Amino acid sequence: MTPGPPPDGEPVPADAALPPSALAGLGQRPFGLYVHVPFCTTRCGYCDFNTYTAAELGPGATRDSYAGQAIDEIRLARRVLGGAAVQAGTVFFGGGTPTLLPPSGLAAILSAIDGEFGLAPGAEVTAEANPETIDQRSLAELRASGFTRMSIGMQSAVSRVLAVLDRKHEPGRPERCVAWARSAGFEHVSLDLIYGTPGETDEDWIASLRSAVSAGPDHISGYALIVEPGTRLAARIGRGELAAPDDDVMADRYLAADELLAAAARPAADSSSSGQPEASRVSSMIRSVRRSAGVRTSRACPGLTPAARRAAYAAGCRTFHHRVPPMWLCAPGPTHHQSPLVQ
Ligand SMILES: C[S@@+](CC[C@H](N)C(=O)[O-])C[C@H]1O[C@@H](n2cnc3c(N)ncnc32)[C@H](O)[C@@H]1O
Numbered sequence: 151m152t153p154g155p156p157p158d159g160e161p162v163p164a165d166a167a168l169p170p171s172a173l174a175g176l177g178q179r180p181f182g183l184y185v186h187v188p189f190c191t192t193r194c195g196y197c198d199f200n201t202y203t204a205a206e207l208g209p210g211a212t213r214d215s216y217a218g219q220a221i222d223e224i225r226l227a228r229r230v231l232g233g234a235a236v237q238a239g240t241v242f243f244g245g246g247t248p249t250l251l252p253p254s255g256l257a258a259i260l261s262a263i264d265g266e267f268g269l270a271p272g273a274e275v276t277a278e279a280n281p282e283t284i285d286q287r288s289l290a291e292l293r294a295s296g297f298t299r300m301s302i303g304m305q306s307a308v309s310r311v312l313a314v315l316d317r318k319h320e321p322g323r324p325e326r327c328v329a330w331a332r333s334a335g336f337e338h339v340s341l342d343l344i345y346g347t348p349g350e351t352d353e354d355w356i357a358s359l360r361s362a363v364s365a366g367p368d369h370i371s372g373y374a375l376i377v378e379p380g381t382r383l384a385a386r387i388g389r390g391e392l393a394a395p396d397d398d399v400m401a402d403r404y405l406a407a408d409e410l411l412a413a414a415a416r417p418a419a420d421s422s423s424s425g426q427p428e429a430s431r432v433s434s435m436i437r438s439v440r441r442s443a444g445v446r447t448s449r450a451c452p453g454l455t456p457a458a459r460r461a462a463y464a465a466g467c468r469t470f471h472h473r474v475p476p477m478w479l480c481a482p483g484p485t486h487h488q489s490p491l492v493q
């Protein structure tokens with residue numbers, strides 16, 4: 151694993167202090183935290199996120215020490231943000247696969263955030279999860295430790311499509327995860343879908359949308375498949391093994407999803423007679439681009455741990471971390487600052 155060149159920006163001083171301009175207005179803006187967990191069991195062929203399998207991690211870095219190091223960095227973040235009251239309105243554990251850490255590890259990180267910053271009343275605390283890494287028991291543990299929202303990577307309901315995406319879960323498992331999450335007390339459960347996978351038909355996409363809606367999440371994200379350079383999917387398309395996604399097909403899939411999800415989100419003409427509670431209707435959002443905000447509502451968002459793309463935002467300042475976990479484990483905390491923040 152070779153680190154890339156250092157980012158533009160000023161090296162962080164030894165005490166990790168933020169530039170004064172970065173601290174201006176802290177406590178007056180919404181505040182949230184993003185915790186990146188860069189581990190996956192296997193790498194899906196389409197994915198270029200900052201994540202590592204056990205084999206890619208190599209010696210010197212394990213998942214076991216991760217929670218403890220993340221907690222060290224939370225304490226560091228609290229220190230450099232000074233005494234301002236900044237309760238977190240949102241906390242987002244993204245991946246990689248956060249649920250490869252045991253629920254006790256995720257709970258310990260969340261508890262450190264609560265202890266250092268405090269969670270605002272009604273704070274939204276999300277964990278991303280792959281369906282094969284959660285079950286009834288782990289979901290109950292996560293809910294009991296303060297997580298309020300699960301975001302589950304379903305991607306497709308069709309086994310042929312899941313195979314092209316290199317997904318490991320069986321069709322039907324994501325829908326069961328939604329039911330388990332509901333029975334564990336999660337009011338908010340979201341499903342991720344991908345459209346435009348090579349070989350996916352219009353019927354496959356409609357079947358995936360219908361399965362996702364009937365599972366009863368309160369949110370569905372539909373992502374257009376992006377063929378990222380350097381991925382196995384890009385190589386397979388390059389060799390002519392798979393067809394590249396077609397723009398017209400993508401546009402049609404987007405429109406089909408828009409129509410189907412809008413209908414699912416529409417209140418029934420007579421909800422009292424349909425018996426469908428308000429909260430059980432799907433609020434849908436179709437995203438044709440991914441990597442929108444890691445934390446959904448916050449502008450002031452320190453990113454902790456070896457964050458995706460190395461970039462994270464701390465108050466009015468962009469911070470960069472070591473990208474590869476063995477280096478971050480030796481030196482948690484940001485390495486470079488860029489201020490003022492250019493959005
Ligand atoms: C950061 S991933 C992590 C979630 C979790 N590891 C999983 O795969 O279920 C979040 C979402 O990004 C989407 N995604 C990742 N790579 C993508 C790509 N190349 N094109 C479109 N969507 C992608 C997938 O839908 C995935 O669920």
Ligand code: SF4
Pocket residue numbers: 189190192193194197198199201245246247280303
């Ligand atoms: S899509 Fe999710 S499970 Fe697959 S490699 Fe990327 S982060 Fe890991």
